[in-house]
Amino acid sequence: MITGVATPGWTATAVVNGNIFSSKVDKWGNVYINLGRTFPGGSEVIVYQLNPEGYIVDTIKTTMSGVVPPSLNAPMVNPVYTNETTVCGFSNAPNVRVTINGQNFYGSTTSGTGAFTVQLGRTYPVGTRIDVYGERDGQVSPVSTIFVQQKNIYIETPQLNPMTTADTVVTGMSNESLVEIQIGNNIYKAYPDSTTKKFSVDLKRTLAAGTKVTAYGVKEGQRGPSAAITVTEAVKVDPPVLNAVKSTDTIVTGSSNAPLVEIEIGNATYKAYPDAKTGKFSVNLGSRLSAGTKITGYAVKNGQRSSGTTIYVEQGVTLSPPQLNPINTTDNVLSGTSNAPIVEVEVQNTIFRVEPDASTGKFSVKLWPLPVGTKVTARAIKDGQTSSDTVVYVKQGIVVSPPQLNSLTSTEKVLTGESDADKVIVTLGGDQTYTAKPDPDTHKFSIQLDKTYPEGTLVSAYGIKSGVESSTTTMYVTKGNIQLKAPLINAVTTQDTTVSGTADPNTTIKLNISTDSYEAKVDAEGNFKVLLDHTYPVNSLISVYSTDGQHKSLVTNAKVVQGSFKLGVNMITDTDRILTGMALPNSKIKVQVGNRIYEGQASTLGTFMIQMSQSYKAGQNIEITATDPASGRTESKVIIVYPESPSINTILPGTSAVSGQASPNAFVVVQIGGQNYSGLANAAGYFFIAINPNDAVVGAEIAVTQISNNIESLPTRVLIGS
The missing domain is CATH 2.60.40.10 (Immunoglobulins)
Structure with a gap:
């Protein structure tokens, strides 16, 4: 900054080393010229002012002085x-x-x-x-x-394992990355494993009894506290005996006369304590080892280790895991197949052992209803070997909705409701139980109570369908009014000549059906039955109410529904392409195989024949539905495809094998002379099964069945001729 005085309102200009700076002189004549930076000492400075006409007036020339630097202090x-x-x-x-x-x-x-x-x-x-x-x-x-000052850091004291006069290696553990071993004037360095923290130093020689061995942890060039041991006189310890281990084993076994055996596999060490009498020991590894893995065992006695016994894992024979069938929340049995003599099943920390059938390989385990997602594990066991695990998870089974209960008053003796279950169990007051079977079409049910129940009585109900129970519905009996309830009538079909139901006890039922009228008495239990002159066609209107002579109930309306009809389906095998059966005459027939649909119509006699585009494998579910075109009522049935009975080639007395044709890859069982022989058909279905020729005598019966997709066919039987 250059400061001074000049003519007010004029312009003051400074030139410093050729750089030009200007500023207006204020009204008091003060000059402030901002240079924006410093300039070195000795720089030339020229200052002049410009009058309003722009002419230079009063030029001043000077030189900038330097700055004296401060003295230097010791850092x-x-x-x-x-x-x-x-x-x-x-x-x-x-x-x-x-x-x-x-x-x-x-x-x-x-x-x-x-x-x-x-x-x-x-x-x-x-x-x-x-x-x-x-x-x-x-x-x-x-x-x-x-x-330079010493930096104090924490160094952990290492651990040294005992040494005897027979040892040539110093071993121990340390959390430091470097350990120094001092024996006399000799110093050895060891670098512990970063994972196990173990270290070892091979001295290439033994040490005399009484020799002191000292170890230090080293960090950042500093030694930590020392650990020291003294070499003791060696006591001869015999090495252990290790039995062969295969790649399918998870246990190492052997024998030793020492109280402790240490098994080393890679960086892992396992300890076993031999039986005091037999000397036998075993170590459970928890998993299998690859063929060629090195296993070394040491016997330990009085703190001293024997020399090592080393074996290598041998290749084992792989055992096939069992096959498990799906299991649902409603199942109580787990089933499957295995070619092993023993199958171990594990469910919720409980282990079961079963022996599959020697001929079919099938097995089953009785369980309990398990929740969705429960893990079920099975493994095969043979000759001490265990297969890999087969795992299935419990799937959702049939879900039954809780019943819906209509209100019950203290004056009523009939409880009604709806449920999609096969039957409903109702309990009143905690000790009186009733059972009802809902109508399969309307799902409604009605229970005649043996008495009325006071206000506040607990009513609980649950449904049962295919052995599965629903959750419980509860309500309480309410205070009743003197009012006749609308009658409840049971479904009336085209086959019925009676109309039955419930109403208030000791009242009169007034019933109209189509254009006809009927009247009947309600008994003391609240039940009524009206006898009809004849049956009525489907959709005939029904109206009914009850009266005690003074009061009239609400009207209940209904319609005549189609009566039930039978649906029969003949057996079908994996070679058939035509499905036959019997249903309601002229009914519509629908056949569903997976997502494939076939349709047809029953004849006036009720027989039907449905042509399919192909045959289906054994075990395939087929759903057949017959529908009455007039009422829409349906009947359904599910069947499964059975394997075709095998064909048997000609058998002569004394033959040593039975051959024939079955389903591709099917399991074929031959029975003769009280013996079972089995084998697999090839991909073309041909089978050839060896038998005892002494059983193949004239007049002997041979029965052959096949199992395809776990479904067994009907047997084919032949007699051996002369």
Whole structure:
């Protein structure tokens, strides 16, 4: 900044080393020219003012004076420790020089703070002298001298395993990355494993009894506390005997006369304690080992290890895992097949052992209803070998909705409701139980109670369908009014000549059906039955109400519904393409195989024949539905496809094999002379099963069945001729 005085309102201009700066003179004649930066001492300065006409007036020429720099102080230096590679501190000089053992290191300070950091490139031992100088334009500050200090760090004491005069290796454990072993004047270095923390040093020689072995953990060049042992006289310990281990085994077995055996596999060590009498031991590994894996066993007695016994895992024979059939929440039995003599099943921490059928391989285990998602595991066991696991998860079974109960008052003796279950169990007051079977079409049910129940009585109900129970519905009996309820009538079909139901006890039923009228009495239990002159066609209107002579109930309306009809389906095998059966005459027939639909119509006699485009494998479910075109009532049935009975080629007395044709890859069973023989058909369905020729005598019966997709066919029987 250049300041001074000039003519008010005129322009003052400064030229510094050829740089031009201007400013207006204020009304008091003060001049302030901002240069925006500093200029070195000795710089030429020319200042002049311009009058309003722009002419230069009053020129002044001068020279800038220099700034006298401050004196250099000795730097302030932070302590330096044995683990550090930098020198840090503060200085009023722009540059810093560090001298250590005649070697110089340089750095610069931070503008404004004077802080500096000088990189040394390495650590220095305790006591090393460090000289630090500040430098500026050839000037050197007074020296600051410090000495390297010891850095205190935590080092964990290592662990040394006992040694005897028979050992040549020092072993132990340490959490440090370096361990130094000192024996006399000799120092050995060991580097513990980063995972197991174990270390070992091979001395290539034995040590005399009484020799002291000392170990130190080392970190950042410092030694930690020591651990020491003294070599003891060796006691001969016999190595253990290891039995062969296969790749299918999960257990290592053997024998030893020592109280402890250590098994080393890779970085893992397992301990076993031999039986005091037999000397036998076993170690459960929890998993299988690959063929070729090295296993070494050591006997340990009185703190001393024997020499090692080493074996290598042999290739085992893979055992096929069992096959499990699907299981639902409503199932109580788990089934499957296996060619092993024993199958182990694990469910919710409970283990079952079963023996599959020797001929079919089938097995089953009685369980309990399991929740959705429960894990079920099975494994085969043979000759001490265990297969891999087969796992299935419990799927959702049939879900039964809880019943819907209509209100019940203290004056009513009939309880009604709806349920899609096969039957409904109702309990009143906690001790009186009733059972109802809902109508299969309307799902409605009605229960005649043996008495009325007081207000507040608990009513609970649950449904049962295919053995599965629903949750419970509860309500309470309410206070009743003297009011006749609308009668409840049971479904009336085209086959019925009676109309039955319930109404208030000892009242009269008035019934109209089509154009006819009927009247009947309700008994003391609230039941009524109206005898009809004849049956009525489907959709005939029904109206009914009850009266006690003074009061009239609400009207109940209904219609005559189609009566039930029978649906019969003949057996079908995996070679058939035509499905036949019997249903309601002229009914519509629908056949569903998976997602494939076939349709047809029953004849006037009720027989039907449905042509399919192909045959289906054994075990395939087929759903057949017959529908009455007039009422829409349907009847359904599900069948399964059975394997065709096998064909048998000609059999002569004394033959040693039975051959024939079955389903591709089917399991074929031959029965002759009280013996079972079995085998598999090939992909073309041909089978050839060896039998005892002594059983193939004249007049002997041979029965052959096949099992395809777990479904057994009807047997084919032949007699051996002469």
